Amino acid sequence: MPASPIRKLVPFAEEAKRKGKKVIHLNIGQPDIKTPKVALDAVKNNDLEVLEYSRTEGSDTYRKKLSGYYAKNDIHIDAADIIVTTGGSEALSFAMGSIADHGDEIIIPEPFYANYNGFATAVGVNVVPVTSHIDNNFALPPIEEFEKLITPKTKAILICNPGNPTGYLYTEEEIKKLAAMAKKHDLFLVADEVYREFTYDGCEHHSILREEGLEAHAIMIDSVSKRYSMCGARIGCLVTRNKEVIQTALKFAQARLSPPTYAQIASEAALDTPQQYFDEVKKEYVGRRDLLIAELEKIDGVKIGRPQGAFYCIVELPIEDADHFAQWLLKEYSLDGETVMVAPAGGFYASPGLGKNQIRIAYVLEKESLKRAVKILKEALKSYKG
Structure with missing residues (x-):
């Protein structure tokens, strides 16, 4: 069985937390929206x-x-x-x-x-x-x-x-x-x-x-x-x-x-959830998507797929190995005691070698957390030596 590219980095995240880092999770599609x-x-x-x-x-x-x-x-x-x-x-x-x-x-x-x-x-x-x-x-x-x-x-x-x-x-x-x-x-x-x-x-x-x-x-x-x-x-x-x-x-x-x-x-x-619930959730996700893309576009060398649905996007980074970068973020990097956890996109491809420089971001966090996470990513890319 293949390991989950979304969950295989969990031990690194747990170790980062034990060392006192705050980890902002961009890696998993667990909405923070309240259940009806x-x-x-x-x-x-x-x-x-x-x-x-x-x-x-x-x-x-x-x-x-x-x-x-x-x-x-x-x-x-x-x-x-x-x-x-x-x-x-x-x-x-x-x-x-x-x-x-x-x-x-x-x-x-x-x-x-x-x-x-x-x-x-x-x-x-x-x-x-x-x-x-x-x-x-x-x-x-x-x-x-x-x-x-x-x-x-x-x-x-x-x-x-x-x-x-x-x-x-x-x-x-x-x-x-x-x-x-x-x-x-x-x-x-x-x-x-x-x-x-x-x-x-x-x-x-x-x-x-x-x-x-x-x-x-x-x-x-x-x-x-x-x-x-x-x-x-x-x-x-x-x-x-x-x-x-x-x-x-x-x-x-x-x-x-x-x-x-x-x-x-x-x-x-x-199933009795009123339509207003979905209207509000959609509005929230659109706002998060737009903020995420606007902030990511400020990073040199980044390419972004623009989502029209769900709450994920693929981001291409100016790096060679997203798996190594994702581990490095958790093991070695922090900005004012915070770091981010991302999902390397290589695990979402079946063709060998594809997606090596891409990550998936789940924009299921409130806007301030997303903005902070992208800032950490931006500063991390400046420090990362590959």
């Missing part, structure tokens, strides 16, 4: 006397309510099309295990969420990368580049929309191109859509489940973690109209028995 009170209250005020197993596919009431939530987003599916999972991570594992055999291939635009490598490794699937580039803001690579990589072992295309780690939001035209390719080559199109609510600059999220004629091909992955700032709940879901995929994924779900009961109670209640 309605979700927390549902757990606090429930009257359960026995904490029972739930249904393997998730509770009926939660899946029916989820179906209503999707309908509001112009995604029309039945409760039977949903399997509730232990986070979006489990949904991705179930999807890969259901649609691919050992040695099969899944094509993924890189850079991509690093744990896709881990999920694929766990089920014996090979990740085949197609590279997107910071120079065009990590837009979808040409369809011809995908088609060059398709072999008899190719079973699916996997995208994250909006993207982690890039923040790129695929256009409706790009989604339609992917849908047409999936149908042409009889592939699955898997979309990780956990950041659906967080799109900026007037851009709209376009789900693969809106595409006509893709019923047998489309598999959507979703999660409450980022939408409601409920990362610790570990509730996600796999959604598809393909009944054979549902039946197969259900076997994986049966092997782990059931998703957690309390977390489903919280997640079901969270």
Whole structure:
């Protein structure tokens, strides 16, 4: 199993803290936004006397309510099309295990969420990368580049929309191109859509489940973690109209028995969160993004991808080895007793050597912390000798 590029530096951060440094975490997508009170209250005020197993596919009431939530987003599916999972991570594992055999291939635009490598490794699937580039803001690579990589072992295309780690939001035209390719080559199109609510600059999220004629091909992955700032709940879901995929994924779900009961109670209640909550959160993230980019642009030699969704961006630094730089920040550098923890971007690529001079920043901290963190980065780059 590959180590997580996001978490592998944790021992260095803990050691820095033991030595008295303050570490500003830009490395992990843990929002500081408050979880909706309605979700927390549902757990606090429930009257359960026995904490029972739930249904393997998730509770009926939660899946029916989820179906209503999707309908509001112009995604029309039945409760039977949903399997509730232990986070979006489990949904991705179930999807890969259901649609691919050992040695099969899944094509993924890189850079991509690093744990896709881990999920694929766990089920014996090979990740085949197609590279997107910071120079065009990590837009979808040409369809011809995908088609060059398709072999008899190719079973699916996997995208994250909006993207982690890039923040790129695929256009409706790009989604339609992917849908047409999936149908042409009889592939699955898997979309990780956990950041659906967080799109900026007037851009709209376009789900693969809106595409006509893709019923047998489309598999959507979703999660409450980022939408409601409920990362610790570990509730996600796999959604598809393909009944054979549902039946197969259900076997994986049966092997782990059931998703957690309390977390489903919280997640079901969270669906009553008013739109005002999301409006305010989006406004906050736009402000953080704009401040982050404005401050980063003051650093010589830095190149930045401009996110249109989620809350991440890829930053190219005037260095050769971001892994070494990230460790150096924690082990050897501080500015007035403070340093920063970043995620080296090499771990978000499958192609060797790519992303070596890039980092991913999660702008999930309040603005003053972000501004301070970028100042530390700027001064650190002046001191860093590589």
